[in-house]
Amino acid sequence: MYPFKFRPLLKQTLWGGERIVPFKGIASGPGRVGESWELSGVAGSESVVTEGPLAGVSLPELVGRYRGALVGEANYARYGREFPLLVKFIDARQDLSIQVHPDDRLAAERHGGRGKTEMWYVVDAEPGARLRSGFSRSVTPAEYEAHVAGHTITDVLREYEIRPGDLFFLPAGRIHSIGAGAFIAEIQQTSDITYRIYDFGRTDADGRMRELHTELAKDAIDYRVLDDYRTHYEPCRDRGVELVRCAYFTTSLYDLTAVHACNFSSLDSFVAMVFVAGAGRIMDDCGHTVAVRRGETVLIPAAVRRVVAEPGPEGLRFLTSYIG
Numbered sequence: 001m002y003p004f005k006f007r008p009l010l011k012q013t014l015w016g017g018e019r020i021v022p023f024k025g026i027a028s029g030p031g032r033v034g035e036s037w038e039l040s041g042v043a044g045s046e047s048v049v050t051e052g053p054l055a056g057v058s059l060p061e062l063v064g065r066y067r068g069a070l071v072g073e074a075n076y077a078r079y080g081r082e083f084p085l086l087v088k089f090i091d092a093r094q095d096l097s098i099q100v101h102p103d104d105r106l107a108a109e110r111h112g113g114r115g116k117t118e119m120w121y122v123v124d125a126e127p128g129a130r131l132r133s134g135f136s137r138s139v140t141p142a143e144y145e146a147h148v149a150g151h152t153i154t155d156v157l158r159e160y161e162i163r164p165g166d167l168f169f170l171p172a173g174r175i176h177s178i179g180a181g182a183f184i185a186e187i188q189q190t191s192d193i194t195y196r197i198y199d200f201g202r203t204d205a206d207g208r209m210r211e212l213h214t215e216l217a218k219d220a221i222d223y224r225v226l227d228d229y230r231t232h233y234e235p236c237r238d239r240g241v242e243l244v245r246c247a248y249f250t251t252s253l254y255d256l257t258a259v260h261a262c263n264f265s266s267l268d269s270f271v272a273m274v275f276v277a278g279a280g281r282i283m284d285d286c287g288h289t290v291a292v293r294r295g296e297t298v299l300i301p302a303a304v305r306r307v308v309a310e311p312g313p314e315g316l317r318f319l320t321s322y323i324g
Helices: 059-066 073-079 104-111 141-149 214-220
Strands: 009-017 033-039 085-091 098-100 118-125 130-135 157-161 167-170 176-178 182-189 195-198 240-245 250-256 260-263 271-284 289-293 297-300 306-322
Touching (some): 033 297, 085 271, 098 214, 118 240, 118 250, 118 271, 167 240, 182 306, 250 260
Antiparallel strands (some): 009 033, 033 085, 098 176, 118 167, 118 182, 130 157, 130 176, 250 306
8 A cells, every 4th residue: 555646526516616626726627516535435536546566546446455454453344344534625716515414423324324423624615605603692593593584593603704824613513614715625534415405596507496494404413613713823834733623634734844743653544645735755765756746645554654745845744634
């Protein structure tokens, strides 16, 4: 095994923009790309290796072949061939729908799947771009239904004007929406279960209103109100800064101007490296060297104990995410 790159899965959406293709350095691509799935084991949208002797092998096949050496022994025992994280870049030209995701219990009960806890790291933001996260005041389930019916649900949601580097952690059950002008990296549980609550009266390419899941969402929503739904951290150059630690992933940020050694020897997990700015290269402890740039995601097998990241002249900024 070696550090794996995968073919991005570009998803065209009604609300998608034009920034993902150039951000990733793709020579040409479709328009209105709302999402690039970087690392995915979701059925029907499996990532495929692009380089090296295992080019053409899908992520689930890799997990089945290398098991704990790829994902970590505990992760393989827990998830089997199911890769437990889904990594995306998201570019919103329009507001996304107001939505919520069920937790593990509800997702298993209703859909036989997993819940969806996620995080957003803001890569870029147009002036005035906003994210919605959580309620701005106490709301009962009955009031929630009335606000949806009255097209006033946004009146009771907390909105945040965003800038690059902002961070939001969204446990399953938190009502949320990505606003127009936001460009984010999203790391989440492997789940594609979304309850669409309100869609601003938008229609699809055939002029039809998209399906809403108002009733399903009512029991999935966490109605608790927080003072602040942002996740705060202190940026620091040339070392890792932990951003999020939860039962499903631990994510850190590295903003490098000099060579840095990432020690993964204590982990029983793969590491996803999500490059959000700059360029450079990484070297693992088996002698593999991989050139990297913004817009790429690299999967480091659990068997790798150490990765050295060497930034280019413009620096190198990336997220690392693992389980444990």
